[in-house]
Amino acid sequence: YKDLHFGTGGLRGIIGAGTNRMNRYTVAKATKGLANYIKKQGEKDPSVVIAYDSRRFSKEFAQEAAGVLLKNDIKVYLFEDVRPTPELSFAVRETKSIAGIVITASHNPPEYNGYKVYWKDGGQVVDPVASELMKEINSISDFSNIECLHGCSLDGFDKLKILGEEMDKKYIEKVKSLSLNPQAIEKQKDLSVVYTPLHGTGNKLVSRVLREIGFENVHVVKEQEKPDGSFPTVKYPNPEEDGSFELALKLAKEVDGDIILATDPDCDRVGVMIKTSAGEYYKLTGNQTGALLAHYIISSLQKKGMLKENSFLVDTIVTGKMGQKIAEKYGVETVSTLTGFKYIAQQIKNLEDEGDKKFVFGYEESYGFLTGSFVRDKDGVIASMLLCEMAAFYKEQGMTLYDALMKLYEEYGYHKEELFSIVMEGKEGALAIRSTMERMRNNPPETIAGLNVAEIRDYLVYEGPIKLPKENMLYFILEEGSWFAIRPSGTEPKLKVYIGTVSDSASEAQKKIERLSSHIKSMLSYNE
Template sequence: MTWQERLDKWKSYAQLDQDLSNQLNELKDNEKDLEDSFYKDLTFGTGGMRGMLGPGTNRMNIYTVRKAVEGLANYITKNVEHAKNRGVVIAYDSRYMSQEFAVEAAKVLGAHDIQAYVFETLRPTPLLSFAVRYLHTAAGIMITASHNPPEYNGFKVYNEDGGQVPLKEAAAIIEEVNKVEDELRVDVKTQAEIEEAGLLTWVGEKVDTAYLQAVKTIQKQTDEKTLNVVFTPLHGTAHDLVLKGLDQIGFKNVHVVAEQAHPDPEFSTVTSPNPEEHQAFEMAIEQGKDINADILIGTDPDADRLGVAVQDGKGSYQVLTGNQLGSLLLDYTLSHTKDEQLAHGQVIKTIVTTEMGRAIASHYGVNTIDTLTGFKFIGEKMKQFESDERNFLFGYEESYGYLMGDFVRDKDAVQIAVAACEMANYWKNQGKTLLEALDTLYAKHGYYLEGLQSLTLKGKDGAEQIAAIMEDIRKNPFVQLGGLKVVAVEDYASSKRQLPLEEKEEDITLPKENVMKFLLENDAWVCFRPSGTEPKIKSYFGVKTDSAAGSQSLLATIQAEVEERIEHIIHA
C-alpha cells in the first residue's frame, strides 16, 4: 500500500479513536508529516519499538501497540509453556499515553485469555525485569521511550528470563507481529471484561518489597554512611525505590531535587531527560553547591541509566562519563569480591565500551566477554552462565547502563545508584573523592579516554543519509586515523575481520549487526553504529596514552577526521 492508501484506510475506519481522528484532521494540509506518519509500519525491532506519538502506522498509538501485543501473544501461546496461565507483566513510565498503552496491552492479551499483571502506578524498567522473574510470567512488556524527547513513547519486550528478547526469539516475535495485517482490527476486550474474568491483576508493593530485599544483597560495606547525596529522578520513575534502597543500608543525608522529583511527561526542567547530557545535572549541581554534597546522582525517566557527578576540587562538580563510572564500579566490585567468586568470575561489556574494563578485570584474574551494543546481549550471556560454572560479577555499557546483581537482567539504575553511593562513601572514608580514585586507576592501567559523536537525521531522508554513511565507510574503509594505522577492520554485518597489515581475514563470532569497527595501533579504536531506537548514527572512539593531555589530543584529532569524513559523505 502507498502512504496515501494507508491514510485513506485510517480516515475511513468508522471506529477510529476520536483523539487520533482529531490529530489527523489537524495534519490534513501537512503532506510531509502525513507521509512520514504512514509511509511504513513503525519498526518492531529486536527489542521492541519506539517512535513519535500520533496517528499513523509509523507512530506510537493504541493501534500500533495492539498490533505489537497481538504478535507477542501469538508468539508466547505457541512457544512458551503454560503462557496463558503464567501471563505477562506490564509496567510503564511517566510519558504521555504510557498508562493507556499498558491497559491496551492487557486488553489484547485478555482477548487471547492470557493473564495480565499491570502495575498500579508507574515503575522503573529494571523492576519490570525483576517482576518477570519474581512472578514467573511468560513475558514482560515495558511501556517507555527511555530518555527520548517528550513526543516519543515505546514498547519493550522481555522474555521469561527477564531479559530483553535475544535475536532468535526477537526474529520469531517480529514474524508474528508482521503477520498482523490490519492494526485497526486487532481483537480486544474491554477493561471491565478482563477484570471481571480475572484476566487483569493489579500489582505493586509486594514486588517492590521483594526487589528492595534483592538490592540489599549487593551491599559490599557496612561502614558508617557519612556521604552527602543529591538525587534527581529527572521527572521519571526512580524516586521511591532509590530513596528506599539508600535508606535501607544506612544513607540518611540524601536530598532530592524538588523541581525534578515528580513525574512530568514534558520533562519541563531539562532540555533532555538524559543523565548522559550534562545539562540534566544543572539543578542538582546548584543544590549540591548549596549543601556541599559529596556526590550527585541522576536517573533517566525509566530508571535504567544512572549518571554521577562528583566534587572536582574547584568548587563545582564533574559529571563522570559512563566509561569512567563503569571502571570505578568494576574495580570496587572486584576488589570487594571473595577469591573463590573471582575464580570463575565473568565481566561482560559491549564492543563500544572502554577497554579499561578489560585491564581492570585482568588485574583481578577475571575474564572479560564482549557483546554487541545493547543490554539484551549481556542478559543473554548471564542466562548462559546458569548452565555452567561461570559466575556473573558485573556487566556494563558506555551509555550509563550497569548491573551488579543478577536478580535483574537489564541495566538497573536503582541498584547502581545504591552501589555508586556506597562506593563513594568507601572512598570518602579512605580520604579520596571518586575523581582521585579514578586517577589511581589511570596510574595503574594507563590513561584510557573515550568519545562519542551522535548525529541525528530524522525522517525518511535521514534514514537514507544514515544508510549512505554506513555504505561509504564499508566501501572506502579508513587506512589510518590520527596518524595511527588501521590494524583491523571489523564488519559485524558480514561477520568478517580484515587484518590489512597481515593480509588476513578472520570470522567474528558475534551476531550480525550493521556495525563497523576500526582497530588502530596503540589500542585506539573507532566504531560506527546506527541506533536501533533513535534516528541517529553514533561514532564511538577510544584511545590510550600515558597522560591525560596525550589522550585528549589524540582523541580530538581522530574525532575531527571522522567528523570531516561524515560531513563530506552527507553533502556529496
Template structure:
C-alpha cells in the first residue's frame, strides 16, 4: 500500500538523532514489514480521553513510548511552571503491574527532575487511588500514574492529576494539550537530576490505609466481621499491595485470596481480560467461593480503581452484580449510616454520571441530599468536590464498576470500596440478610431499575470512522419511536442541546461538550450512545424500570425488563 505523505513526514522525524538507535531501528522494521501498521502507529497523536492518555506500546506518535510520554511530561513541566510561577514544584508518580510501567515511570520522573521539579516516585507498583491520595497528602502540584487500567497486555497509559487529586478537566486539559503539541521531540530534557527524585512507599501506605479505615468503617461488630467469609482477587494487579493489609487492619481475618491471581503480572495469564466488568474475569474467584462457602467475592482491575462483586442470591448461587447495582447499594448504605449518626447538616450531596442508573436520583430524593450529575469519568465527580467547597461529598459512582467513598481520594477507589462492601455484607449477614436481599428491598422501595450495556469494538482507522458514522446517523436521523414507545427527549452533549420531540423546543445543556447522545422514552426508558474515550469502542447503555410491588414478584418483573431491553436492541440493529 502507498503510505500517505503526512505520515511519511512524521516517520522521517522519528528517524532523526532526536530518537535513540533502537527506536529508529524499530520504525525502519515496521516500514519494511507492515506499511499498514506504520500507518496505525503514526496517523494521529495519542489524545487525552476520559481516563487520560492510553494506547498500545511501541514506536510512533499514536503509541505509548519513551518519547510520547517524554513529550507529554515536558509539556506538563512547562505548564506547571506557568500555572504556579515562583513556586517550588512537586509531583507524585505511581505505576501499575503492566509491562514497562516501572521503566516508563522512571522516564517520566527523569524529565520532571531535569526541569527542576521535585518528584515523589513510588518505589514499587501501587494502586491508582493511592496516587490520587498521595498528591494531596504530599501537597503536590500534580501527579502521574502509569496504567492502562483493564486494557489488554499490549497497552499502557498516562493519567495526569492536578493538585486537588483529581484528573485534569477543561479548560486545563486543552491548555496542556496545546503546550504539548507545540513541543518538538528534540526539546525534551531526558537528563535527570537524581537529587530531586525521592522514592516513597510505606509511609504513604500507612496514611492511605488510615484514611480508608476512617472513610469506610461503620461500627461493625467484631463477631460479624469474623463470620464474613470473603474471596478476593487482584486479577494479577496492584491491589494485592494494599487490600489484604487494609482488611486485616479493619478486623477482617476470613479473607481468601485466589492464589493463581495473587502475583502481579502484566500478561494477566489466567484471564481473557483483567476487567471485573467481564464475568469471565471473576470465574476463578467464584469457583473458590463455591468451594469454601464464601459470602462475597471481590475482584479489582490491574490499577485497582474498579471492582467487580459477586454475592449469593436467594438460592445460594453466586451472582455477579453490575456497576449500577453496587453503586446503589453502597450509596444507600452510606446515606443510611449518615442518617443514623445524625451527620446530615443540609449541605451533603451524592454524585453519578449521565450514563448511569437513574435510580441513584431516587436515593438522593428519599434522603433529601443533593444530587450532582456529570459526564462519564470520575474526574467530573472530583471537579464537583472542588467546585463546591461548602458542600460535603458522601459518595458516588458510575456504571463502569467504579466508586468513590468520601473526598480523601478524588478518583474511583476499589481499595476503600472493598472495605465498605465488607462492612455492608458483614452487617447484613449478622441480621440474617445478605447484599442480594438488601438490593431486592431497594427495588421494592424505589422501583426496579434494570441496566444493560453493549460495547462494540471497532479498531484502527476504519473502526474510528465507523464509530463516527454511527453517531452521525443517530444525530441526523433521530429515532422517534423505539419498541412501541415514543421518544420524548433527545439530549446531544456534543451540540449541548436537549430537544423535546413533541414540541420541538430546544434547551441548552450546561455540562461540557462530549460525544454522547441520550434518548428518553415515554415509559422512563433511557438509551445512551457514547464512543469510549479510552478504548476503540462505541457503547450503548440501556436503562428500563418498573415498579416492584413485592420481592416475591422479582423474577417476573425482571423477565419483563429483560424482554424490553432485548426488543430495543433488536429494533436498533445492534446485534
C-alpha cells in the first residue's frame, strides 16, 4: 500500500514490478543513494563489498548494485557466487572497504528479497550513518539519473574485483581460531552431526569448517543441500519453525545424530536440535542455545586463563536473562541493547574498538550468535562450529547438551520465555499497531495475571545505563522478576510480544509463563 522505502533494516519486500516491490529499479535507487553518500565522505579510492544469497534474482540484484557503484567510480569487491552474510561482514573489514551490500531477505518466504547495507566496521548501518543514508536514498525521485537502470555489462571495469576461495580461506582460518577445546573434537571426531542449509548459502562453509576442524561424521540433508530460492521442501526457510527440521530429523534418526543444525538462507542464524539421554530429539530455543554457548565460551576461557577482567557479553533487552546470570557468576559484564544484531555490533564497536573492554559473546533470542572480533553480525558458521565442539566436549564427559542445559537450570533457575506475534497487514493493520502501542503507553496495566507491575520502560524516552537510540518498545517488569515487552516488527506487519520468567522448578516456570501469556493475549485481544 506504500512505496518500498529504504529503512533502518534496508529494503525488504516482495519481488515484482512497481515502486513497492523489490526489483532492479528499487535496488538501483538504493545503490545510487549509497554512492552519493559515499562520495560525500571524501574518502580516497573507496570500495564496497557485495554478497548475495540463494533467493530469486539475488545475483541479478547484486550485479545491478555493482554496476551502479562502478559507474560512480567506486571500487567493487563482488563475491563470485552465493555466500553467507557473516562472510560479507568479515570481507568489509578485511578489504578495509567503506561499506558492504548483501542481497538477502533472510528467512522470509520465497517471494521476498531484500537489500542490507553494512558500514566500514563490518556492522549493519546504525545512526547517524543510517539516517543520513536513508535521507540520501529516499530523496532520489528522478530515476533517469541512475546509471545501469536497464542493466549493464560488468566487463572491462578495472575497479571490479571478484572474491572467492582466497577470501573463504581467510575467513575459515579465523573461524577455526575460535575453537576452545580441540582435544574434545579429537576424542569425539565421530560425533554424529546432521546439518541442513535449508537451500541457502551455508553448506559450502559450514560443512568445510566442521570437516577441517576434525569432525568426520557430518551428514548433510541431501534434499536441502543445494542453493534454491524457491525453498521447495519447506514452508518457510526459517530455523525457528519446527517444519524446517522435518527432513533433518528424519535423517538424524537414520544415522543416530547427536546434534542437528539448521541455518537460514543467508547463514547468519542457526537453529539446533539435541538428543536427550532417552534418545528423543529436543529443539532448543534461541535463549537456551545462547545460554549454553555463553556458559561454554566463558567457562572455557576462564579455565584457560584467557578470560580478561574487562570482558563483556552483549544481549538484547528481550533476550532471556539466564545468560546474564551466567556472565555475572564469572565476573563478566552484560550490556543489553535494542533488538537487532546491528545494535549488538554497535556496542562491540563502542566498548572494544573505541574503549578498553574485551568482547566475549553476543546473542539474541532469534537464533543469532557471535564470538570473536573479526565479524560484526550474527554468524551461523561460527555458531555451528562451536555448537558441535560443545556437544563433543560434553559427550567426552558422558553428557548430552540436554544434560548440560538441565545442569544450568539447576544452578541458575528455570528460565522460561515465550514469543508470539500479532499479524496486522495493510493500511488498517499499520493503524491498529499504532493504536495498540498508544493504548499500552497511555493506559498501561497495573497488574498482569495477579502480579503487580513494578516498572515500565518506554524506550522512546527511557534513559538507561548506556545510551540507546529511541525505539518504539514498551518493557514491563513485574514485582517477582517476570517481564514482558511489546514492539512493532521492523521488517514485517506485526506486533511482537516477548515474555520471560524464572522459577525454582520447570513445572512452576511453565505454569507462570502460561498464566502470563494468557493474560497478555487477552489484554491485547489476540486470537490464534
